[in-house]
Amino acid sequence: MCGIAGIIGQNDQSIDQIRLMTDIIAHRGPDGEGHYIHDNVALGHRRLSIVDLTDNGRQPMEYMDQYVIVYNGEIYNYIELRDELIEQGYAFTSDCDTEVIMAAYDYWGNNCLNHFNGMWSFAILDKNKKVVFCSRDRYGVKPFYYMQLNECFIFASEIKQFTVFEDWEAVANNERLYDFLKEGILDHTNETLFENVFQLRGGEMLTYSLAEKSFEICCWYNLDDKVQNVQEEFNSEKKVFLKNFFDAVKLRLRSDVKVGSCLSGGLDSSSITCVANSILKEKNVVSKQETVSSCFNIKKYDEQEYIDEVTKKTGTINHKIFPKYKDLFEILDDLAWHQDEPFTSTSIFCQWNVFKEAKDKGIKVMLDGQGADEQLAGYGGFLMANFEGLKRRHKYKTLFREMNAYNRLFKSRRKNMLVSWIYSLGYAFMPLGIKNKLRKQKQDRNAEWLNEIYKGKDRKPYVGKDFGDSTQSILNHSLNQLKYTSLPVLLHYEDRNSMAHSIESRVPFLDYRIVERVLSLPDEYKICNSETKFILRKAMQGILPDKIVNRHDKLGFVSPEEVWIRENSEIFRNEISSACDYLQGFIDKKVLLSWFDEKLLNKKEFGYVFWKVISAGRWMKVFNVSIKL
Numbered sequence: 001m002c003g004i005a006g007i008i009g010q011n012d013q014s015i016d017q018i019r020l021m022t023d024i025i026a027h028r029g030p031d032g033e034g035h036y037i038h039d040n041v042a043l044g045h046r047r048l049s050i051v052d053l054t055d056n057g058r059q060p061m062e063y064m065d066q067y068v069i070v071y072n073g074e075i076y077n078y079i080e081l082r083d084e085l086i087e088q089g090y091a092f093t094s095d096c097d098t099e100v101i102m103a104a105y106d107y108w109g110n111n112c113l114n115h116f117n118g119m120w121s122f123a124i125l126d127k128n129k130k131v132v133f134c135s136r137d138r139y140g141v142k143p144f145y146y147m148q149l150n151e152c153f154i155f156a157s158e159i160k161q162f163t164v165f166e167d168w169e170a171v172a173n174n175e176r177l178y179d180f181l182k183e184g185i186l187d188h189t190n191e192t193l194f195e196n197v198f199q200l201r202g203g204e205m206l207t208y209s210l211a212e213k214s215f216e217i218c219c220w221y222n223l224d225d226k227v228q229n230v231q232e233e234f235n236s237e238k239k240v241f242l243k244n245f246f247d248a249v250k251l252r253l254r255s256d257v258k259v260g261s262c263l264s265g266g267l268d269s270s271s272i273t274c275v276a277n278s279i280l281k282e283k284n285v286v287s288k289q290e291t292v293s294s295c296f297n298i299k300k301y302d303e304q305e306y307i308d309e310v311t312k313k314t315g316t317i318n319h320k321i322f323p324k325y326k327d328l329f330e331i332l333d334d335l336a337w338h339q340d341e342p343f344t345s346t347s348i349f350c351q352w353n354v355f356k357e358a359k360d361k362g363i364k365v366m367l368d369g370q371g372a373d374e375q376l377a378g379y380g381g382f383l384m385a386n387f388e389g390l391k392r393r394h395k396y397k398t399l400f401r402e403m404n405a406y407n408r409l410f411k412s413r414r415k416n417m418l419v420s421w422i423y424s425l426g427y428a429f430m431p432l433g434i435k436n437k438l439r440k441q442k443q444d445r446n447a448e449w450l451n452e453i454y455k456g457k458d459r460k461p462y463v464g465k466d467f468g469d470s471t472q473s474i475l476n477h478s479l480n481q482l483k484y485t486s487l488p489v490l491l492h493y494e495d496r497n498s499m500a501h502s503i504e505s506r507v508p509f510l511d512y513r514i515v516e517r518v519l520s521l522p523d524e525y526k527i528c529n530s531e532t533k534f535i536l537r538k539a540m541q542g543i544l545p546d547k548i549v550n551r552h553d554k555l556g557f558v559s560p561e562e563v564w565i566r567e568n569s570e571i572f573r574n575e576i577s578s579a580c581d582y583l584q585g586f587i588d589k590k591v592l593l594s595w596f597d598e599k600l601l602n603k604k605e606f607g608y609v610f611w612k613v614i615s616a617g618r619w620m621k622v623f624n625v626s627i628k629l
Contacts, residue, residue: 002072064102066127067126068125070122133205139203140491187199230520230522245508336615351497368507370491377532474527518535576596587613
């Protein structure tokens with residue numbers, strides 16, 4: 001896990017600039033740095049040593065006098081690939097995965113990507129072919145940004161690396177900033193919130209021709225194409241899932257440094273912790289596994305009772321942290337700088353504190369549960385998508401059974417069962433066109449504070465299809481969340497928060513074997529009797545504490561943001577006012593502050609609107625971003 005940088009088409013001054021690009025991300029790789037110049041190609045690297053801690057693993061790394069690589073990530077199946085390549089006559093001088101990538105590229109060409117199980121962004125200089133071959137992993141766990149400046153092609157692990165250039169100008173991408181403020185989404189296209197700064201999306205590769213001084217991008221992995229129609233019996237698929245999950249965690253325990261886990265008390269992180277514990281005990285590992293948890297003294301937002309259940313069952317060492325409001329605004333500029341782009345809620349501040357604690361405890365690798373909800377139908381919206389899918393398939397008997405289970409399981413969410421039934425029935429049989437229209441009307445009402453700066457002209461859509469289509473089925477909703485709405489931004493937060501503290505974060509649920517198989521399963525294997533993540537719950541019986549398996553009061557990774565705002569309303573109001581000034585023509589300051597006062601007075605939930613504005617304002621301040629309307 002590291003940080004990379006590259007400049008193509010520059011003169012001899014590249015060595016100074018490439019050093020500036022790697023210096024600014026020293027947090028991504030405090031264990032070493034390296035630079036390489038070949039003709040008009042400059043490569044830079046910061047190293048976080050995880051596998052093969054010797055100098056044999058330093059980068060940029062050369063191989064066969066033909067290839068030079070800078071690489072960020074981990075190929076978890078590198079041992080198996082290395083053995084396969086040795087049989088083909090390849091030799092290796094290190095025990096790390098970096099050499100394996102170049103040998104695989106030499107042997108399989110671009111198709112080497114399909115052999116990798118892991119997370120990565122890398123660039124390989126191929127001297128013979130006179131190309132620089134770049135790639136990002138299937139789901140975009142590791143970042144890869146690029147831009148063109150002064151006839152140079154530049155790439156980096158973090159956007160802030162571009163700020164070292166004298167001609168850099170931080171200008172807001174108005175359309176993407178609008179998307180963030182209104183919808184709370186990022187990383188849903190190849191664009192960023194900075195004008196002229198782009199990213200490879202998950203599953204894309206880029207080939208730069210040094211002779212033609214041009215590049216092309218293509219998709220090497222398309223998740224839609226991997227979905228099959230699996231019709232095996234549930235018990236059989238449960239075994240397949242458990243086998244894949246155990247193997248995914250086992251691969252991600254490969255490390256020459258201490259590995260720990262994030263533990264929220266939810267189904268996902270608890271499953272990872274328990275499975276990792278089982279694997280370590282089977283391997284007779286003496287040292288105890290360590291976990292880190294974010295906790296609060298406010299019962300509504302606290303999950304210590306579930307965290308303690310997992311800790312008791314596994315005998316792991318749990319480190320609890322209690323994020324404090326008083327620290328929030330003190331570190332907000334640092335947090336904004338490390339994130340590169342604004343973020344939707346103060347839960348990112350809590351995640352920051354989890355990784356900070358992990359670093360303080362000497363844990364260099366952390367396992368985390370990102371990607372589970374999106375594929376296993378864990379979010380509440382999947383229940384409605386399930387209703388819609390059953391209706392479209394004319395499975396009315398199952399539909400009414402699911403609605404009955406939904407109303408029984410979540411009856412506390414509504415005043416009485418009759419109201420709940422009417423709501424779910426109406427939603428299930430309402431035409432999709434009307435649903436989308438009502439959804440848009442609601443979004444527009446909730447964004448009256450946002451000036452319509454694009455009124456009168458067409459805005460580019462933020463994805464290639466209507467978001468409303470995603471409610472047609474569980475599968476559509478999953479694909480939409482994995483590719484556009486939920487996962488990309490969560491992985492962005494995860495990468496920046498972990499790397500800010502020089503920690504490698506690994507996400508077992510995004511092992512491609514799990515994702516592809518789960519998406520191919522029938523809907524009823526994911527939601528049954530309105531129990532979300534059904535196959536995970538059943539697979540983990542006897543491994544997880546029953547209290548975790550049977551819980552349905554999903555919190556997500558939360559903070560007591562509502563409480564913090566109400567107890568410190570004047571400070572938050574001032575922050576909102578200041579942010580509006582930075583955001584200039586985007587926001588009607590008077591309308592937004594009036595809305596804030598109304599919610600405060602009537603004790604209504606604040607939602608994410610106000611923090612989005614605060615975060616966007618801080619982002620503009622920290623990066624000195626200008627707006628050109």
